[in-house]
Ligand code: HEC
């Protein structure tokens with residue numbers, strides 16, 4: 518009897534330690550995130566970005582910026598303020614591995630064509646890659662929500678995104694709202710997979 522109990526305790530202990538090593542986020546934590554960011558991390562909610570398949574480094578950075586108040590985002594604050602570094606790392610790894618899907622918003626092909634030309638002139642691909650999948654600290658734009666991307670670019674342009682990387686803000690200086698809409702429509706045409 519004694520032996521059985523300690524064997525069970527040992528098994529429980531071993532599985533807890535194993536879970537820690539694998540650094541998988543508690544499912545409930547990721548579920549909370551996806552309640553806003555959409556099933557599988559692909560958002561159907563206006564102004565909430567899709568996060569599935571974003572570069573792990575980008576997600577980690579943004580979560581740390583948000584936790585530290587460098588990029589204050591009122592909607593996110595209650596969910597990030599108590600995350601440990603290890604939790605952020607495991608969430609970022611899990612989210613980066615989720616398959617990205619294209620936004621379901623309707624795309625204006627005229628705007629997208631104009632956006633393609635602007636994207637070439639402004640060399641978006643030099644950082645976000647030719648397929649716009651992003652890399653390192655640079656987010657995936659391909660298939661991202663149009664409304665979110667347009668709002669984000671306006672925020673960079675108007676110095677309304679605290680903690681913004683000047684690498685990005687400098688690109689959108691002087692663009693009109695119409696230019697920004699064109700770029701967002703173009704990026705949404707790209708396959709995120
Ligand atoms: C209440 C809704 C809500 C919840 C819950 C939520 N988020 Fe967010 N999240 C948002 C919104 C809205 C934004 C966009 C903020 C902005 O406009 O700058 C965002 C932005 C982000 C971004 C930046 C994406 C980008 O492309 O810039 C990441 C990464 C992110 N959230 C991850 C998470 C994670 C991980 C969790 C769970 C710990 C989480 N979110 C929980 C609403 C939410």
Ligand code: HEC
Pocket residue numbers: 566635636639640641642643644645654655656657658666667669670680681682684685688700701704
């Ligand atoms: C010199 C490198 C560079 C170039 C060129 C560049 N970007 Fe970025 N972009 C970045 C970085 C870095 C970030 C993340 C910035 C941050 O942390 O605030 C970013 C972020 C963004 C975001 C925010 C997305 C999100 O999910 O929050 C959008 C939208 C964006 N870029 C669009 C564009 C477009 C469109 C172009 C071309 C007109 C472009 N970028 C050119 C580096 C660049």
